[in-house]
Amino acid sequence: MQRTRGRAPTGGRAGALSQELIVGAAVSLLDELGERGLTFRLLAKALNTGPGALYWHVSNKDELVALAADQVLGQAFAAHPSLEEEAVSALRVLAVAVFDALDRHPWAASHVSAPPTLANALRLLDRIGTLVARTGLPAERHFAVSTAISYYITGVSAQIIAPRITHDATVSRDDFLAQTAQRWEELDPADYPFLTRTTQHLRDHADRDQFIAGLDMLLDGLSTTAHPRTPA
Amino acid sequence: MQRTRGRAPTGGRAGALSQELIVGAAVSLLDELGERGLTFRLLAKALNTGPGALYWHVSNKDELVALAADQVLGQAFAAHPSLEEEAVSALRVLAVAVFDALDRHPWAASHVSAPPTLANALRLLDRIGTLVARTGLPAERHFAVSTAISYYITGVSAQIIAPRITHDATVSRDDFLAQTAQRWEELDPADYPFLTRTTQHLRDHADRDQFIAGLDMLLDGLSTTAHPRTPA
DNA sequence: ATTGCTAATGGAACGCCGGTCCATATGGAC
């Protein structure tokens, strides 16, 4: 019988373990070695204990990684304390902050999920909702729009960032794009009419700008419906 | 030394293995048991062979799952043969087809990635691009817009669909949403002002509609910039 | 102080996995 939450209501001993401590160490190892490199044995060694002890505070590896990813998400809006300026541009700032946080911890990108259950994922959705409520959108659409934005932020960030884990670290991002561009050029124009004439844009493609471009499309759609084109 | 592509230029023997055969069997096992349940041993047994033989046609498990996911993606637009009606609504149909395909094979959702290298992922982006080119958008924006839509489709589908794998199959989707709603209601309104007053919308939330709602926002943003509000 | 109990520890062990190795077989080319 073990606790998922390793609360220490009683004092706690000297070099006491705790979930926070474990998750923190896990984040470091994940940054350094990636998800595949994180091992309970290795983590235990880093904390000067045995694997068994960790399971008192964390129920399994999935939960550990989820908690670690949630901590990364928390870092995203730690820097952006509150609700500045106009709602839509505040949404943009928030979204980019999340993207940047995940960019610094690529392993986390595929583990932030919605609908949220973990603390910081909840906080993110709440902040988005609060901002959406300020846009003048009718109240019955708040939830759907907030969720859509939340999904976009985490989902598209994951799409953009996660693939980097796979690719060999020895090959630079630019080289990879160049290789991809060349492969596209060699495709049959009959089967791939669009890709074969679009490789140029791929070469000078910047992930972060791409994320923002799509975000702007989404937020433009929001503005359109908030202030309809035909004001009848 | 082994081939990644197990071409059979020479005839091939009786019950010959092939990459297609293996990937097909993998899809079945993945549908039945999920990603964790797929094992080279099990797959080998299903094909009446040994694990070692599989590695002649597939270089490792990551590649196998990626190929399986790409096959699922292929099913998405197999049913929707070509480019019907108006461009934007054709984009919507295409997007929903992908969502539905991933919905039927949840394990695949987190494995369709962009920028694409696999055959059907490439096809998807090409189709999107071709449709975007028909919207009257200036050519220099085609790539960015197409990529944004592609990211939205795969990324948001993954966000919506992937979590279901984790949750116990014994608990229904509706029960899960009701549980989540209740948990949100118990949050502190001071910390989560938005969530605590929005639980009602969560209860009658439908994933597919949610996907479409966000998609419409995105496509509205596209229309806005394609036919600007202030035409001058 | 002594005792009893719970929270917590950590190392050994279990079962299984992805992946490799290699002895063997198949079937076309000559």
Place this chain on the structure above:
DNA sequence: GTCCATATGGACCGGCGTTCCATTAGCAAT
């Protein structure tokens, strides 16, 4: 029939997540 690249499949390796359990640290009551 001989040869050889193609292909097979079972044994095996190292390592993983997880469980088990003997042991300890600290608190409360005596």
